[in-house]
Amino acid sequence: MSESSWDLFATRHWEQKPGVTAAPGGQGTVDAQRAYAAMVQAARPFRAGTRFRALPDVRFLIDDGRIRAPGELLPGPHDTSPQQYAERLDKELQSPGRLLVVEQPLMLDHVLWGQVRSLVVPLWERVGYPVVPVVTELLLGERITQCRGLATQPLYSTLTWVLHGTVTATPQDSPAQAALTAEPGDVLHWPAGRPHQVRFGPRTLALRLLVPRDPRLLTAAVKDAVAKIVHEQERPGCVPYLPFPPSEAPAPPDVPELARMARLLHETTEGDRLDQALKAAWARRVSAAALEPAPDTRPSVPLKPGDRLRAASPVVRMPLDDGRTWLWAVDGHAFSVRGTLGERVLEQLHQGETPSVQQLSTLAGPGRETSVIALLEKLYTLRGVDVDRRENTV
Template structure:
């Protein structure tokens, strides 16, 4: 029977050579777990707020799943983290009072997109892996598993992800099969008791890191009735579909395609396309007309090439973890404000079409004008030294009070570059000194 390798010291070079896409390994108490309780709770709060939005709202998300004894409650609200909980411990205490002996599972996908602290530390951790194996094709997936559930609601399954499990609180068990243990034509199995003899397990506790390749069937189990918390990071290595790239290029995420209430998470909603007899009308519905117009616009060579470059820059600056957390609220900058950038994760600047694309932390903005002064401003920020807004803006001309909202890309003027700095601040690519 297969057994899992145990290691005490985590080293990326050794990991890539011995284990990456080869076999599972458990690193015990390494002390390098990038996920902190406070960051996990903050991201879970952000995801919960999105889950409570009306389905038609732009902020609505479907990243949250909650089960009680394998069943899903009709209303999620009472069971999700709240600000008043204050922490994961407070959340657990409230649910214990409400559920008694019943078991529950809180599962949040795309966890990294809901909290900047968690996202930034996770990006820093995996940047060393990307230097060795390259960025993932379609971005890593970060999933929170929290609760005292008996086993994962989906049961035994196979992912298209090679996976890292970071144990945060409590203890849990992962059960593996080197190949599919059943012969029935199903992809998941909840009742897997008949196949336990062919499995092997790894029990993880706080601070442990468990890794397994995408080829292993697996299921998560509780090691006790206590609440356990873990974060899984799945990196796609198989089954990448071309439609993911097509959605990037022609979906509402395109820089020239407006995001409306007719779109949710990059997919167009086209209700009422067919009439009662299942026949298409003579005139395209508004949503399909918009999609056709978007495809037509995106097919222009210069615009398509610029958009592809923007997508790639965003993927690089996001560090393989997309989508990034939403930008912060914009605030005006004075000439006396002191800024600094991040040397470890610099702002990227490249030519796209007739202007320049500036990408940081998975977000982009566009600038027009001569490259030299813009490049010098970005290079200064990337040194991470403190510098005043006035010093950064000094080389740029002042051309009156232009209506910047109507200008896209931003002009390389003093007003345009001030707006650029304000936007980079919302991206958290630069910071105000002392904050």
């Protein structure tokens, strides 16, 4: 999708009306085989039994409903392609209609995650970055209709990239509106608050993004941030048991433990720690294009003086209140940097050349080379820089 096409989509379609348009970058921008491999990897522990509150999450649906413990019906190591997996299920499953849903699979594969991030960043640059993480799903469908319940319709707007097969969305609240069908190379957009059914054609593989819209999701995100701070500073203990009626006349409040926790919550919402936590979360979110949880970082390795570096993932930088400290975020991970040295390092990295670690370390001045090396190793771990090549120098 060209720049002008993105502008047109953001102006005429986004959050306004359902639509089908050519996918940005054309067909193949998202590696279909890589997407399927992520589904197989996510399904591996679920083949042994049901898991609860685990990410990635795996669901297997048929015409009659959901199979809670699909076991061998999930793709395994011998299902080397979506086609082979579909042919196996054609023989083993009585129900012709089926849908495999893997929620948050991108956290397993940084390359796949990066491909999807490249898809959505141009849209976020026009309409704004989501404040709450986007839910990503990979879908393998076979002649089945999925009805997204009325209770969940206001929560998310959806963007569905079709990699194979077809996806057809039919409105449930507007009989006059025709159904929309997306084919390989298309993206289907459906705004929040519009009840609809989704029909998956034969041998369909799709990527679906659920973009949060309901304010309850924002409330839950802030609540989780407050709870994390409280739990970090609260002494370990157990929920108490209290006699009732009390042996002595109770003084308000009747349950002092709850009142103490309420005061702690109030102090947390009024304090600086919550502001800093929310700023760090926002920096991580922008750097991840809201595709969270982000993949794990790379293993930490020492850089050699002759290693030549090139800029990789973009670094999101946000100033903190003290004026001397910055939040840096790369690929969904954040850390703090003091002073202006980091800015000089980034400027050098983005000049189009591949400076060596030794060259960059001189930016700090005599006696401070280790601070630059530590920063570069941190950026390498977070994939902010890549090693271009190694030279045989000390």
